[in-house]
Amino acid sequence: MADATVKEKRETTSIDANAAKAEQELTDGFHLVVDALKLNGVNTIYGVPGIPITDLGRMAQAAGLRVISFRHEQHAGNAADKL
Numbered sequence: 001m002a003d004a005t006v007k008e009k010r011e012t013t014s015i016d017a018n019a020a021k022a023e024q025e026l027t028d029g030f031h032l033v034v035d036a037l038k039l040n041g042v043n044t045i046y047g048v049p050g051i052p053i054t055d056l057g058r059m060a061q062a063a064g065l066r067v068i069s070f071r072h073e074q075h076a077g078n079a080a081d082k083l
Contacts (some may be wrong), residue, residue: 046069
């Protein structure tokens with residue numbers, strides 16, 4: 001009976017360790033976008049601020065990318081074109 005209990009504890013510990021490892025490997029889309037931009041040599045992002053994009057801008061700035069926001073899409077496009 002004691003052997004069965006020890007075996008169950010080992011299996012539970014193994015499952016908990018695997019679950020913790022899987023959680024560490026998960027990432028969100030914002031990190032994937034920032035990583036892809038950095039891998040492709042992008043160092044400046046031009047855009048229009050908004051609720052869905054705010055977190056992306058903050059994460060990009062934390063990763064070392066420069067984020068320039070405009071109030072109108074046309075201004076952002078013109079600024080990016082001039083670079």
